[in-house]
Amino acid sequence: MAIIERSITSTEALVSATPSSSLGALKRPVATTGWKSWLFTVDHKKLGIMYSATALFFFIVGGIEAVLIRLQLAAPNGKVLNADLYNQMFTMHATTMVFLFVMPMAAGLANYFIPLQIGARDVAFPRINAFSFWALLFGGIFLNLSWFLGGAADGGWFMYAPNSGPIFSPSHGIDFWILGLQLAGIASLAGAVNLITTVLNMRAPGMKLMRMPIFTWMQLVVQFLLLFAVPVITVALFLLSFQRNFGATFFDVSAGADPLLWQHLFWIFGHPEVYILILPSFGIISEVLPVFSRKPLFGYPFVVFSGAAIGFVGWGVWAHHMFASGLGPVSVAVFSISTMAIAVPTGVKIVNWTMTIWGGKLQFTVAMKFAVGLIVLFTIGGLSGVTHSVAPSDTQQTDTYYIVAHFHYVLFGGAVFGLFSGFYYWWPKVFGKLLNEKLGTWNFWMMVIGMNMTFGPMHILGLQGQPRRMYQWTEARAGEGFFNLAFWNRFASIGSLVLTTGVLLFLINVVITARNGKVAPLDPWDARSLEWMTSNPPKEHNFDSIPTVSHLDEFFHRKYEEDANGQMVKVKTAEQIMKELEDNADAHIHMPSPSYWPIVLAAGLPVIAFGVIYSIPIAIFGGVIVLFGAYGWAIEPSTAPDDDFDPPATTKDVVHVG
Amino acid sequence: MFSTGSKYFFGISFLGAISFAIYMFLIGESAIGATALLGLVVATGLLTALTLTTRDGAKDEDGVAASTAAPTGSIWPLIAAVGATLLLVGTITSPVVTLFGIVALLAALIEWTVLSWSERASSDVSYNASLRKRLLNPIEFPVLAAVGLGVVIFSFSRITLAVNKSVGATAFIVLGSLVLASGVLFSIRPNLKRGLVTAICVIGAVGIVAAGIAGAGAGVREELVLAQEEGHYVHQECGAEKSEYFDKLPLGGVSASASVAAHIDLVDGKLIATVQGIAGEQQSITVPRSNPTNIVFRNKSDGEYRLVANLGSKMVTDGVKEDVVQCTQLIPQGSDQMLTLNIPKPAVAGKPFTLTVPGLAGQSIEVIVP
C-alpha cells in the first residue's frame, strides 16, 4: 500500500503516470474522469471533496431539523411537530450536526490539506482513506434511513440509559442510531490512524514538527483524540446494542446495574468529542489570521502546546456533564476544578489570536471576517462555559436553554465559523475560483446577526428557567411583561430564519461561483504555507518536486525577505516559485492506483447493520460482502502494472516509500 | 486470466446468493425455496471451480503457453480423502465428525482448484507459484492463525479448568511473562536465527496443547463439579442447608458502591438499619412500591447469619397463597450480602413486612411500603 514511486532514474521531463486501461478483477481501475474516477478513487483530494460535500449535505439536513425545532417553539403549545417527532428531531439534529457535519467536514479538510501542508503526495494509506469515507457516507445514510423505517432515534444524542432501552423506546430508531454511529466510528478510527501516520512519517524534508502549519498540528491532536475517544463510545454502543437486541442487562437496575455507567462511558467519549469538533476550526483560523494580518501567528509554540494541553486535560473533565447526576460532592468539586483548568489553555488561544491581529496589516476578506467573528463569539461561549464550570451554579443551569446557548456559541460561533472561514480561504485552492466576496460579506453578516438572534436570547431563556428538550412550553411558566419568555422564544425563532438565510447565501455563492466565478490567481491571498506552493487546483501528484522546508511559514519566507532597513519586501512571486519547483520536477511520479475494494468493503457494513436489526441471515450476507471485499483488497496488485500506463514506463524499478 | 465460462458461472452463483439473501429476508418461510436457491449457488459454485481449473477446456489462452513442468507434490488429495472418510464416519458416529469432514473437503476443493488453475496459468513456474500465493495466502493466513489461536486458547481453558484456582492464576501469570519475555527477546535481537524463533514458538504451542490434552483428560476440578451438583446456578438462599459457592464480594460490583438505599447491620445480636440521608440508627426502612431497592446486610456478630425479608404473601393460583420471602446467603462475621427488594404492594394492615434474622428472636426491622 502506501505511496509508490518510481526511483528517479532519468532527468526527462515530467511524465504523467496514469494507467489507461484495466484488465479483469485482479487489476486496479484506472479511470481518471467520469463517475468511476470518483467511486474508486484513492486520491486524498477527491476524497476530501467528497467528505466535504457529504458533510455539507448533512449540514443542510441538520439545519432543516433545527429550523423545524425553532418553528415548533416559536409559540406556546406549538403544533408544528408532535412530541414524538420533536424528540426525534432534536436527537437527530444533534447527531447529524456532530457526527455527520462537523466531524466529516473537518475530516474532509484534513484529508485535502494535511498532505498539501506537509508536502506529501497523498496520505499514508490511500485505500483505507477511501474506505473511511465510504463507511462514513453509508453510516450517515443508514442513520437517516430510520426516518423512513418507523421513526428516528428519540432518546437525545446523549441517549441516557435506561430511557434508551427497548422498553422505553420500542421503535427501531435507536438501533439505527447505534449502528449508524458504529459505522461513522469505524470511519473515524481508520481515518485517525491514517492521518497520524501521514503526519508523523510523510512530512517534506526539513519540516520538523515545530515547523508544521498550525492547522495540521490541531488536526494531529484531533486524530489522537479520536483514536482514544472513539473506542469508548464503541464499547458503550455495543453495550446498548446488546441490551436492546440480545436481552443484556448492562443498565437494568433490577439486575443490579447502575444506569450512571452509560453516562460515564458516554461523556468520557463525549467531552473529548467537543475538542474534536472545535480544534480543527482553531487550526483554520490560526492559518487565516496570520495570512490576512501579514504577521506570523503570535506565539506559535504556545498555540501548539495549548492545543495539545486541551487534548490532554479534555480527558479529565467528563463528569462536568454530570454535576446534577448525584456523583457526590468530592467528584463534583474535583471535576469542577479540572474544568476551570481547561479554560486556561483555551484562553491562551484567544490571547494569541488577538495578539496576532494586533499590530498587523489587516485585510478583511470574508475568510478573515469569519475568523475574527470566531474570536468574539467563541469567547462568549467560552465564558458562559466558565460560569457553569462552577458546579453549584451549573446545577441551576444544566439542561436549560443556557447550556443550549453556551454550546451553540462554542460550536456554531466557534466550529462552524471556523469552517466557513476555511471555505472562503481554501475555495480557490480546491476549485480554482474565488468565492464572491460581496455575497460572502452578506453571508457573514446574516450569519452573525442570525446566530446572535437565535442563540443570544437562549441565555436569558435558560437563566429564567426554561429547560431544554421540551416539545412545548406553556405560557404559565413564561413570566409576565413584554420581554417574557414567549417574546424571547419568538425572537430566537425569527433569528433562526435569518441564520438560515445566511447559510442559503453561502449555497447561492457556491452556485454563482461555479457558474461564473472569478478564476483565482496562483496565490490569491499572499499566503504563507505549503499548500499554496502548487497550482489551483493542485495537480494529482500535488507537487512537481517536494519542497525542502527551512521555515515555519515556508511559502512566505520564499516570497519575502527583510531588506537592509528591516522592512519585509517581496523578492519572488508565487509564479516564480512554482516555476522553480517545476524545473526541478521529479521524473515519473507514480501515484497510488484507484481501487474497487474500499467501497465494496464499506458497502457490506450497512448490510450487516440492517441484519442486526431485522434478521441475522442478512447480517451474515453483509459479513460475506465484507470478507469478499477484504479478500479482493488483499489480492489486488499493489499498483496497476506498467502496461497500463501511458506512455509505458521506462523503468521497472519500483520503490516503495512510506 | 479468468475464462469466460467461469465468469458466467460465477455470475449466476453470485446472483443466486443475492436472491437467496433477499428471499430469506422477504419470505424466509419456505424451506424448499431456500434449499433450491442454495442448491443453485452451490452447483454453480462448483461449476465455476471446474471451469476455472480447466480454463473452459482451452489448452492455452491468448498465446500464453501453459506450464509443461511436472506438477509438484500436493497434500490436498490426501486431505480430500480424509475429509470424505470423516464425512462418512460422521454419519454413523457424531455430526461433529461430519462437520470436520465437510470443512476438510471444502478446504481441499478450494486449494486444489486454485492450485491446478495456477499451475497452468503460464509457462513460468515461479510466476505460477506466486499467483497461487497471491490468491490463497489472504485466506490461508487468517484461517490458520484463527485455528492456531483457537487451539491454544481452548487448550489453555482446559488447563485452568483442571487445576486449582490459585495454580491456574499462577500459570497464567508465568505464561504471560514468558510470552512477554520472548517478545522482548525477539525485539532486542532482531537478527535471531529464524529456526530458533520458530523452535521457541513451536515448543511453547506444543507445550500448551499437550498440557491442554492432559487437562482435558483429568477433567474439571472437584470444586466445580461439586458446585454444579449442588445446583450452584439456581439460587437457593432460603433453603435450610448452607450454600458453599456464591458471590462472597457482592459489594465489589459497580452499582453496589453507589446504589445502596440502606444498610442492615447485625451488631452484637441486634439488628440495626442505617438509611442513606437519615441520621442515626433506624428500626424501619421505607421502600417505595414497585421500585428495585438495594439493601446491604452486614454481619458484625459472631456466628453465621442470613437476613430474611418477609414480604407477605401472594396468590399463586386461585385460593392458594404462598409466603413471599427473600434471603441473603448464610454469611460469617465480617461478610456482607446485597438484596434487591422490589415490592409491588403495601403490606396488609396488621401484617407488616419485616427483615429478620433466623435464630434471633425479637429482632426485626420493619419495611414500610407506602
Place this chain on the structure above:
Amino acid sequence: MRRRVIGAVSGIATTMFLAGCATNAPQDTWKPKGPNAKIIDNLQKPVFAVAGIIGVIVTAVVITAVIKFRDKGQPIPHQSHGNPALEITLTIIPALILTVVGVFTFRTVFDLAKTSDTEMIINVTGQQWWWEYDYPVQNEYGITQPIITSGQLVIPAGTKVLLRETSRDVIHSYWIPALNGKRDAVPGRVHLNRIEADKPGIYAGQCTEFCGLSHANMRMEAIALSKADFAKWVANQLKPYTSPAENTLAKEGEAVFMNQCTRCHQVNGMKRADGTPVIAAPDENIVSGAAPNLSHLMSRNTFAGATFDLLNKTCRKEVWGADSESFGAKYLSGVSEDCLNQTDLRGWLRNAPGMKPMYSNPALLASTGGKYRGMPNLGLTESDIEKLVAYLLTLK
C-alpha cells in the same frame, strides 16, 4: 460602518439582556427564595460579573485591533513570532482568577452537600411523567402514618427539608429553581437534595432530565406553608376516608371509580361493599409500577404530573398571586366545585393520552408485556365522567 454596526448590535444586546431580566418568570434561576438557592446565587453572581468583564475586555481589544490595524497601506509588519513574557503573564492572570473562583466553588459544593442539620425528610420518586412524594412517619410534624401525594410537594417554610430522590423507570431530575439546583433521580439510587423556603408560597419546577415522550409535561410545584398551616395540611391528609352519601351522583361516581380507576389509582381507606379494602395494582398495568395516589386529590391544585390545573383560571390566579401571609389559607381551601377546572379534568377523563402524549397506543405495548406508560384512554361514557367528577370533588 463596521464600527457602527458592532456598536449598535452590542448596545441593543445589552439593553435587551437587561430588559429581558426584568420579567417575572416562575422558574427564574436568579431569584432565589431559600437559603440553598441563595448560596448558589451568591457564588454565581460574581462569576457572571467577572465573566462579563472579561468578555467586554476581549471584545473591546478585538474591535480596537480591527479598527486600528486595518490595512491603510502600512508596510508589512515585522515578522515577530510572539512575546513569551506577555504570553506567560496572560496565561497566569486567568489561571489566578480561576483559582479564586475554584476555591469558592469548592467550599460551596461541600456547603450544599451538608445534610446533618436536616429537620424533615421526604422521599421523592420520579416516574414517567409525574412525581410521587412520600412523607415517612415524623411525629414532630404530626405525621403519624406515611402520607403519599403527588405533583405538589408541600413543605413547612423555614424548615430544612431533605429530599431523598429515586426513580421507578428512567432518569428524571428534580428542580425547583427558587429553592435549589437540580438533582437527578436515578433508578436504583437514592440521591439527596435539600431544600428550604424562606416564606410561604408556591415555587414552580420542572423535570429537567429528558425522560421520554412527555418530558415537557412533567412539572412540579413546591408549596411552602407556615408551620401552623403545614400542621393543618398534615391533619387533612391523615383524615380518614369518607364514602359519599348514598343516592348521590358522587356515590355512583365512587362505583365507577372502583370499577375503572382502582386498577392503578389508590384511594386510601376505600372499601368495597363487602368491607374489604380496595388495593390498587398498578404494577400489573403500568411499566413504572405506580400511579398517583388520589387520596385527598382536591387538596392539590394540579393533576397529571402538575401538567394541568385543578383550579380554573380565576381561582388559580388567586392562589399564585397571593402574598405569603394569605397564601396558606388560600391553598388549604383546596378545590371546590366553583373553582374546579372542569374543561381539563373532563378532557383528561375522556382521553388522557390526547391531552398529554403517553405511550398508551395498544399497538406499541408489545415490548412492555402489555403494560402502559401513563394513563390510557379508558373509553368512559359522558355520564360516567359526570359521576366521576362529582366523586373526585369529594376527595378533599
